[in-house]
Amino acid sequence: MLQAAARRGGLRLLGAPHRPSQALIDASGAQRLYSAGIDGARAGVQTAETSSPASAPKAPAxxxxxxxxxxxxxxxxxxxxxxxxxxxxxxxxxxxxxxxxxxxxxxxxxxxxxxxxxxxxxxxxxxxxxxxxxxxxxxxxxxxxxxxxxxxxxxxxxxxxxxxxxxxxxxx
The missing domain is CATH 3.40.30.10 (Glutaredoxin)
Structure with missing residues (x-):
């Protein structure tokens, strides 16, 4: 329900609103993590880039x-x-x-x-x-x-x- 309702401006919201972190996937497919809630209020909104879903995790060498x-x-x-x-x-x-x-x-x-x-x-x-x-x-x-x-x-x-x-x- 949340995923379908939160699609706006090329971003898709993943997760539940009561979670301290939210994952957003932009139009290019790159996933970004946002801290929100109490943690976000204390430190401002913080983002962390994660890999694109299209790229598979690299196996250890x-x-x-x-x-x-x-x-x-x-x-x-x-x-x-x-x-x-x-x-x-x-x-x-x-x-x-x-x-x-x-x-x-x-x-x-x-x-x-x-x-x-x-x-x-x-x-x-x-x-x-x-x-x-x-x-x-x-x-x-x-x-x-x-x-x-x-x-x-x-x-x-x-x-x-x-x-x-x-x-x-x-x-x-």
């Missing part, structure tokens, strides 16, 4: 795999030519924390490569950790078409960059 089955599914999904890097890591590992921003940056700038993280302390990934012979963290393993190509351990920024560059050239 690095996906967390929580079980042996998820790892196997991810590798099987690569097909014959898909590329991936698995980062075997642990939350308590300082070198893992040190190299994580670079790993995420590389993931964001190389969309042709699938970047995954596997926390070695998860009980559900024990089989994968043993199968991949992970003895220290961080350990990075690269794949093409589900087949293992390369592996190194340690927070070596240059080695990680070389691994990504090698996979990128394989994608071309």
């Amino acid at each position: 690095v996906l967390q795999l929580h079980s042996d089955e998820e790892v196997q599914t991810a590798l099987n999904a690569l097909g014959a030519h898909g590329l991936a890097i698995l980062d075997f890591t642990a939350v308590w590992c300082p070198p893992c924390k040190m190299i994580a921003p670079l790993y995420e940056q590389l993931a964001a700038s190389h969309p042709a490569i699938n970047f995954y993280k596997v926390d070695i302390d998860g009980e559900a990934v024990r089989g994968t950790v043993l199968e991949q012979a992970v003895s220290s963290v961080p350990t990075f393993v690269s794949y093409r078409g589900g087949k293992r190509l390369d592996q190194f351990s340690g927070a070596d920024r240059a080695a990680l960059q070389l691994m990504v560059d090698a996979l990128s050239s394989a994608a071309a």
Whole structure:
């Protein structure tokens, strides 16, 4: 009832009038949030831009795999030519924390490569950790078409960059 009755001037009001925030969608489809009610009276009307409904939320560049089955599914999904890097890591590992921003940056700038993280302390990934012979963290393993190509351990920024560059050239 409120949505249909409140359509004015190219704006459509979403929400109920007793809510402290209202969402308005302008003619371009962009959604704006307005604070009103007591909060709005105290601070004036405030707006916050949100994404257009037409744009889908962006998937994270690095996906967390929580079980042996998820790892196997991810590798099987690569097909014959898909590329991936698995980062075997642990939350308590300082070198893992040190190299994580670079790993995420590389993931964001190389969309042709699938970047995954596997926390070695998860009980559900024990089989994968043993199968991949992970003895220290961080350990990075690269794949093409589900087949293992390369592996190194340690927070070596240059080695990680070389691994990504090698996979990128394989994608071309």
